[in-house]
Amino acid sequence: MAASLSTALDVHFTIPKSDTKRPIFFTSPIRHNPTKKRLAISCTSSTSETSSSTKPPQNISESPSSKNPSLSDQLKPLSATTLSTKDHQAQLLSRPKSTWVNPTRPKRSVLSLQRQKKSLYSYNPQIRELKLFAKKLSGSGEDEFESVLETIPYPPTRENALLILNSLRPWQKTLLFFNWIKTQNVFPMETIFYNVTMKSLRYGLQFDIIEELANEMVSDEIQLDNITYSTIITCAKKCSRFDKAVEWFERMYKTGLMPDEVTYSAILDVYAKLGKVEEVLSLYERGVASGWKPDPITFSVLAKMFGEAGDYDGIRYVLQEMKSLDVQPNLVVYNTLLEAMGKAGKPGLARSLFEEMVDSGLTPNEKTLTALAKIYGKARWAKDAMDLWERMKSNNWPMDFILYNTLLNMCADLGLVEEAEMLFKDMKISEKCRPDSWTFTAMLNIYGSGGNADKSMELFEEMSKLGIGLNIMGCTCLVQCLGKARRIDDLVRVFNVAIDGGVKLDDRFCGCLLSVASLCDESEDFTKVLACLKQANPKLVAFVKLIEGEETSFETLKEEFRAVVRDAAVETRRPFCNCLIDICRKRDLHGRAHELLYLGTLYGLYPDLHHKTVKEWSLDVRSLSVGAALTALEEWMGTLTKFVQRDEELPELFSAHTGSGTHKFSQGLANSFDSHVKKLAAPFRQSEERAGHFVATREDLVTWVQSRIPSSVIA
DNA sequence: GTAGGGTTAG
Structure with a gap:
């Protein structure tokens, strides 16, 4: 997997296939960066360094075949002037790990440390009327647009046009106005007009149009700047056109424009969303090696990426990097890290991180609390969940409907029926957080898991009254609950409502x-x-x-x-x-x-049902239903009977693993199993040392088996 | 939504 690091980057930066040059740019920072350790952790097969050693020695003097230089081509002067081809090859051959850094020259930058400056607006005294006009234009129908355009209160000068363009929405209107300005020929179109228009198009997820505009800029020789590229890249990302995001990033380098930190972190996020962890780290490290001090947004991107991968080492790396670069996490970074801790299955660390955040003086927002509620619910940490709840109330921390619904799901996880009912009541009387289909689904889950068919049906009727549709999850909870209560007619009614409601x-x-x-x-x-x-x-x-x-x-x-x-x-x-x-x-x-x-x-539906060691044979029925578990037990006893009949060797101990069912609502497989072995008079007894296990000794089992075999068979 | 980047639910 990790062998793709250098090759993948080469591809992303469009090194022509004929060009076997290995740019020095791609090799330097990792060796000199503390993150080497981290890379070693995350790469199971090989690190970037070993992957580079698998490549043939590369000729750095070879000239690029493409007309537009790629990033690596731009950096050619550095490599060409610091080492001759021969020397370089000797280096590569003498050191299997081909990383080489010129100790006398500063590292070549991969990003501009200066963020692109925005132009300052001069005060426009006609701002109020122009904004009003923009509002009118925004609200006009397609066919009215032209007639409204004629009512423009002031001539469309550069400043006036920009002001209007900035206030227009949705994207259709922005585009119409943009095209209209072009036809007016009052002033030459500049980059900023394209950038503003693209931003509006991005809200409408119109990547194809944005790309058309970008190509138009190229052909009309209007310069694309960092704002243009970052808008294109983030739009491609929002439209899931990751290939396009990467393509435009490469194009930027090829035209000789260096990304600033905004564009750079935007593309980092693209690679992160593609799950290309090694590439992200490599870009990050090169940026840092270029003298870049990443800001919290960058760390948020990294944290999210590691969270999605459930990579705890990665999360630790982010924390460590922020510490060593002396970057104080902000609220978003904390939220992302908490979410990541949850996904990595570290509730305890999430809890301490949260305390650290509060101690640092930050106030948690809805997202922070949603992340924590989810974590405590999944971990079944009832005490921490309740403590959190108390603090939310006493500190008056913010709530929104997603947090309410998450708290309800937490209640479902913990079996907190009364608390859920309180929240549900709160939501009903609240202004902004009215119960929605998620809320009702959570409540149906809570009542359904507790077997409360009456309350479940009340919810169902309430939903019908409020016009809140039943979704497939709520429907499943409800049907299961009604089934257990044998209320089949109600079940059929619910089923028909779901079908009529278009539930798939x-x-x-x-x-x-x-x-x-x-x-x-x-x-x-x-x-x-x-x-x-x-x-x-x-x-x-x-x-x-x-x-x-x-x-x-x-x-x-x-x-x-x-x-x-x-x-x-x-x-x-x-x-x-x-x-x-x-x-x-x-x-x-x-x-x-x-x-x-x-x-x-x-057909492999019950792998690991049987487990044998010299001392013990066991049957693991934890993933079986009661009927299937009893069938498996009977089958097993049948097999053992044959063993006894044939006088074959048996272990000292036999055990059946039913699990003990720690969840409040779980129905006991163990209980059914217990009564069944009693009915059979089989010698299995619940183990006191091993919870959820039934055990029998060889002697007892053999005696029992023999007692069941008709004497004619033994004889 | 002040020409551009990051975080919430089965």
Whole structure:
């Protein structure tokens, strides 16, 4: 992966294929930077240095083949004057790691340390009337535009036109006005007119038009400056046209223009969003080596990138860099770092970082608190969550609707029903944070997980009244809850409302319906649920019918099961199989249940079900439904019976791992398992040392197995 | 939204 570092950068900076020159620019800073250690951590296969050593020695005197010099070409004078080709090759050969830095010359810059200056506006006494006119123009219809244009209160001089252009929106209006100024021929078009127009186009995500304008600038010989390039690059990024962002960055270098720190951090973010971590680090380090002191925005870009990758070492690197460069994180940087800590699974460090932030005198905003609430919820840190909540209230920290909804999700994670109800009430009486579909989904999750079907249905009715649509997640929670409460008629009603509301039913939802079907005792209910499921997934229902058919052969079952599994989303395959086994057991089709468990194992849905060491054999049923777990236990006992019959060697200990289910709402697989082994009088007992494990000794198990084998068989 | 760069939800 990391072998791509030097090659990828070469490509990005458009080094002609025929040109094998390895620019010195690409080799220097890493070796001399403290981040080398960090690179070594993040590169598992090789570092940039080893990757460069895999390249053939490169001829630095070779002339570039392209007309417009690339960045590396621009830097050619440096390399050409400091080392002859021969010397350089000798260097490369004598040192497998080909990094070389000229000790006598300063490093060549990759960015301009001076930010581009903006021109100052002179005061325009007609500002009020011109802004009013711009507002009128913005609000005019397409067909009125020209007639409104004629009412322009002052002649479109350069300053007047710029003022209007700056106040126009949306982008269609800006573009119309921009084109109109061009036709007036009152003054020559300058870069700033293009920049202002492009900015408006960027709000409208109109990358293609921006690119047209940029090309027009090139052909009309109007200079593109750093503001033009950064606008083009960020627009391409917002439109997910990353290739275009990189392309324009390269073009800038080729024309001989150095990026300033704004353009530079914009392109860093492009590489970051592409997940090109090594490239980002390399660019960052070269910038620093050029004398650049990155600002908080840059660190925010880096932190976000490492957060997305869940890379804790990277997050530490960002913190360390800010410290060593003496850059104080601002609120955005803290927010990004907190989010990143959450994604890297470090709730404790997020907590200390938050305290550090507060101690530094910063006041958390909605985003800070949203990040923390999410982290504490996912980590199931109820105490910290409640402390945070208290502080939010006593300090009057800001709230918005996303924070409210995140807090509700946190309540769902922690099983805090009353607290959720309080928040929900707060939202209803608030001005700005009225409950939306996310809010109701969170509440449906909370009541649904707690098995409160009455409250869930109240929410459902309330949503209908408020005209808030049910989404697929809320629908799934509701159907699951109603299914568990055996309120099948309500379930069908909800299902129909969802269908009418255009909810797109996914495999998870189908799995949920299938599990409800597996719970149904009454065949009438079973039929109703399958009728719903048929609308979402007719093949699945056909397969259920096939299972029930006595005449269905194993071969047919196998083929059709394969098709069902193949068509299902990966994460729903095992749940589907679990539910199908449950359905079999519920309908006394035990033979089918065993066939399905076999097929599920055959198609890899139950990897790691069995584990064997010399001393212990174990069965891990944690990812199985109750029916599937019991089927697996029976299957296992059958196998052991054969072992006993054949007098084969057995380990001292047998164990079954059910898990103990720490979540407040989790339904105990352990309990069902316990009652089943009691029913079978099997010698498995819940282990006191190992939570969530049932254990049996060889002696007890063999005795039990023998007691079940008819004497004729033993004889 | 003062010609340009970074952060919030299954």
